[in-house]
Amino acid sequence: MPELPEVETMVRGLRPVLAGRVLRAAKVSDPFLLQDVTAEEFERRVRGATVQGVARRGKWVVFTLAGQRGIIVIQPRMTGGFWLVAPDRPDHVRLTFELDGSDQRVWFCDNRRLGRIAWYPDEEAAERAFGRSHGPDALEIGLDDLATRLKRTRRGIKPALMDQKILAGIGNIYADEVLFRAGLHPERPAHRLTIAEVRRIHAAIPEILNEAIAAEGSTFDRNYRTVLGEEGGFLGQNAVYSRKGLPCTVCGEAIVKTRIAGLIGRPTYFCPKCQRKPTRKRRKT
DNA sequence: CGGTTACCCTGGATGC
DNA sequence: TGCATCCAGGGTAACC
Incomplete structure (x- = not known):
């Protein structure tokens, strides 16, 4: 998630x-x-290392180890998450860090096992790995860059926003929320958006993401938790995601749930009134 | 090459 | 209660 x-x-x-x-x-x-x-090499590299920094790159968690001890990358993907506090060992633990000088542990858990754990020898190697599959961060991408990248694909705007190679960080929930905020139908071809529409998307992205960060993320179906085990509070502020049949917060129309091309199996929510799909101009008969 | 689909996993919810 | 089916926040390989 x-x-x-x-x-x-x-x-x-x-x-x-x-x-x-x-x-x-x-x-x-x-x-x-x-x-x-390998597990042996990972454990050997990390043992005794000092954590210099903890950062995010797209949806990756990146630990920089001091003294050329390398870079740890953890991708939570759908169900991965960290636990700092737990009375007992939590379920589905895949990786455990033990901290020096205390009993404290940091657990990485992931029930579906879709998450990934990697180690790179240095920043450059980690950056190369990231760059192979990612574009600029969604909170940093410039308007012109976004416009250029969207022009290059004929896919719908939603699959384009979720393509980490175009911009990094947006997934299924926030793609829907961004498009609602921008007033755009998720199937609008990305390359045919007007500059005014791209501008609306570019403005909506940091609005939505920062609102969600302030709320500590979205917890649906009690999946995601903060490292302290708390639920994210974005649920309740979301306009469309998981709101099938509920009234649009702007116009009152019922929110629709559907599946769209390019996103097999993933649900898409939108307001059919606020996010109209432009129809061809009809000739007078 | 660009776009679409199959598949990777598992557990919780839902339906019969 | 038991069992089958569906569903899920992500990402990649393979296919057309």
């Missing part, structure tokens, strides 16, 4: 606990999640 706001919330929760701390040990309990590294 975690999209940019949830990952940002995780990072903000982890940073004060991990930054500057020594990792006494790391234990990989599910090697299936590892990418390009």
